[in-house]
Amino acid sequence: MSTATDPDHYLDQGAARVRKSAYLSPELYSAEMERIFDKTWLYVAHASEIPNPGDYKTTTMAGRPVVVSRTREGTIAIVQNRCRHRGASVCQAPTGNARFFRCEYHGWTYKNSGELVGVTFPDGYEKIDKSTLGLLTIPRIEVYRDFVFASFNSEVQPLEDHLAGAKEFLDLFIDSGGGRPLVAAHGTQQLTYPGNWKLQLENGCDGYHPNFAHRSFFRVVGSRLHDDSSGSYLGGRSTAKARSLGNGHAILDQRQSVGDHYEKRALLAPDSEQIVEQLAEEVSDDERTRLIAESVHLGFNLTIFPNLQLIGVHIREIVPKSATETVVKYTPMTIDGVPSGINELRLRSHELFYSAAGFGVPDDSEMFRRVSSGLDTDEEWLLLYRGAHRVEGDENAAESHVTDELPQRAEWLHWASLMQEEKA
Amino acid sequence: MNTAPVVVEATEARTEARTEALADVVHREGELLDDRRYDEWAELFTDDCRYWAPYDWYAPEPRGAMNIIYDDKARLLDRVSRLTGGDFHSQDPASHTTRLIGVVRPLADPGSWTPPGVSEAAFTASFRLTELRREVLTEYSGRVSWWLRTESGSPRIVAKKVQLLGANRPLANLTFPL
Ligand code: FES
Ligand SMILES: [Fe+2]
Numbered sequence: 001m002s003t004a005t006d007p008d009h010y011l012d013q014g015a016a017r018v019r020k021s022a023y024l025s026p027e028l029y030s031a032e033m034e035r036i037f038d039k040t041w042l043y044v045a046h047a048s049e050i051p052n053p054g055d056y057k058t059t060t061m062a063g064r065p066v067v068v069s070r071t072r073e074g075t076i077a078i079v080q081n082r083c084r085h086r087g088a089s090v091c092q093a094p095t096g097n098a099r100f101f102r103c104e105y106h107g108w109t110y111k112n113s114g115e116l117v118g119v120t121f122p123d124g125y126e127k128i129d130k131s132t133l134g135l136l137t138i139p140r141i142e143v144y145r146d147f148v149f150a151s152f153n154s155e156v157q158p159l160e161d162h163l164a165g166a167k168e169f170l171d172l173f174i175d176s177g178g179g180r181p182l183v184a185a186h187g188t189q190q191l192t193y194p195g196n197w198k199l200q201l202e203n204g205c206d207g208y209h210p211n212f213a214h215r216s217f218f219r220v221v222g223s224r225l226h227d228d229s230s231g232s233y234l235g236g237r238s239t240a241k242a243r244s245l246g247n248g249h250a251i252l253d254q255r256q257s258v259g260d261h262y263e264k265r266a267l268l269a270p271d272s273e274q275i276v277e278q279l280a281e282e283v284s285d286d287e288r289t290r291l292i293a294e295s296v297h298l299g300f301n302l303t304i305f306p307n308l309q310l311i312g313v314h315i316r317e318i319v320p321k322s323a324t325e326t327v328v329k330y331t332p333m334t335i336d337g338v339p340s341g342i343n344e345l346r347l348r349s350h351e352l353f354y355s356a357a358g359f360g361v362p363d364d365s366e367m368f369r370r371v372s373s374g375l376d377t378d379e380e381w382l383l384l385y386r387g388a389h390r391v392e393g394d395e396n397a398a399e400s401h402v403t404d405e406l407p408q409r410a411e412w413l414h415w416a417s418l419m420q421e422e423k424a
Numbered sequence: 425m426n427t428a429p430v431v432v433e434a435t436e437a438r439t440e441a442r443t444e445a446l447a448d449v450v451h452r453e454g455e456l457l458d459d460r461r462y463d464e465w466a467e468l469f470t471d472d473c474r475y476w477a478p479y480d481w482y483a484p485e486p487r488g489a490m491n492i493i494y495d496d497k498a499r500l501l502d503r504v505s506r507l508t509g510g511d512f513h514s515q516d517p518a519s520h521t522t523r524l525i526g527v528v529r530p531l532a533d534p535g536s537w538t539p540p541g542v543s544e545a546a547f548t549a550s551f552r553l554t555e556l557r558r559e560v561l562t563e564y565s566g567r568v569s570w571w572l573r574t575e576s577g578s579p580r581i582v583a584k585k586v587q588l589l590g591a592n593r594p595l596a597n598l599t600f601p602l
Binding site for chain 2: 094186187189190191192193213215216217219220223224268269270271327332340343344347348350351352355356357359362363365366367
């Protein structure tokens with residue numbers, strides 16, 4: 001292995017320091033695609049995006065265009081979006097419903113599960129074995145409670161083993177509907193920033209930045225709530241925790257420190273007076289309080305390595321484009337079967353922080369841009385050792401203060417272990 | 425439907441003059457935004473206003489949709505407070521914008537959304553906006569619609585809807601008001 005793709009070259013002292021080229025090198029980026037994105041489980045879709053037989057969405061997996069479909073039998077199929085004849089994509093729309101994918105270049109036709117079922121003017125072929133000319137499929141697909149994961153690696157470990165300690169929090173996210181299903185019924189928004197995908201990975205469970213990067217957010221929220229300590233649940237004295245959950249997964253757990261901040265924040269939304277009045281007739285006081293608070297946030301940020309984060313009410317998918325360009329997809333989830341006011345509050349709270357015009361995420365993107373600019377200086381290292389002296393527990397279930405960089409070190413160490421495996 | 429022009433007992437010419445005066449406010453609004461005079465911009469909006477920019481061009485109404493922007497007056501003032509109050513990193517440096525507003529015509533088909541505030545007239549126009557930030561020029565285009573009424577003798581904005589071309593594609597930084 002050349003130095004340029006050797007993880008040991010990039011990390012120092014157990015990921016206490018990371019070399020700047022880890023965020024810049026195109027050669028390393030290609031190695032990451034091969035050794036991480038082609039080898040581990042990737043989040044691909046939420047099953048509610050394709051509820052009925054024939055429903056599909058087009059997306060990408062590690063740079064490859066794919067189509068995720070619901071088959072006639074109700075299972076999930078994923079095919080690579082490329083006709084086996086001479087290469088044209090067979091499905092054009094972002095979402096839709098189709099019984100077959102017909103390549104419009106020369107008319108070859110495929111089932112949505114990939115089988116080639118029709119070749120036009122077949123007498124032009126002396127013999128053709130259609131069974132070997134289906135659309136390329138993805139070797140492993142597992143659906144965990146509507147979360148669709150897939151892997152290009154047929155030897156990949158079972159999904160639940162991969163999820164490790166993250167499963168408990170994925171369950172909490174899914175169960176937040178109180179037995180009602182979460183649905184992706186309002187589309188997906190996409191944001192892009194000119195920087196490496198790992199900047200977003202590190203940021204999803206970064207409890208150190210909110211009081212600074214999001215200072216103006218907390219200022220306007222605080223002034224509406226007449227509370228000048230509105231970011232303190234993530235401050236230096238907060239009782240909130242950062243935890244590593246194994247396999248590079250991590251959470252920031254603010255459930256103990258946030259108090260009634262989320263509930264109060266939810267009620268700042270447009271139309272909230274009308275919504276709350278209506279809700280009083282529709283749900284009990286206890287459930288209303290819980291549903292309103294949880295319309296903002298469940299009290300934890302979850303990162304599932306390498307491309308999934310659950311924050312607020314949304315599913316966030318990290319889509320690396322190149323070493324220095326990243327797209328992030330945000331899909332807010334509503335709850336099927338609650339009064340519509342609750343889902344309105346969920347959408348309003350999502351827009352407030354995470355929209356391209358929102359009061360939160362654009363400031364994160366700005367920091368990624370500034371980091372990317374700083375990487376062009378002579379300084380070699382980025383420091384991730386905050387709180388290393390106060391970590392409790394073993395590597396796969398460690399706990400530290402919410403502002404500590406335990407999650408980032410856990411992500412990088414798992415990154416290194418995947419990058420290392422190919423070494424032998 | 426409160427979007428149709430009110431019928432007034434007046435000559436046609438007077439009605440037209442009044443409509444024109446109302447429509448004029450949309451150009452003033454654009455200038456205030458381009459000049460970053462955000463406090464004055466906010467004053468153009470009525471207390472029961474809505475400021476809406478959907479992700480989906482065809483979204484029938486805002487409340488049941490995921491939006492780029494859906495502000496009432498309080499949230500619009502929060503937006504202005506971020507723009508004027510400091511620590512707004514994604515506006516440091518600030519975006520400098522210029523916008524071309526096309527021919528402003530009465531909104532013939534108001535669609536399925538009725539803003540909560542009462543309006544006298546509604547107008548629509550295509551727009552093209554160029555943003556300069558950090559030496560990068562970014563172009564945005566789309567359609568903007570305004571619902572207006574006169575309050576204390578001045579035209580005010582009851583609702584503003586911005587349909588952005590390509591809102592579904594990856595966006596970068598829309599933290600300046602559209
Ligand atoms: S490329 Fe698809 S049929 Fe020829
Ligand atoms: Fe952030």
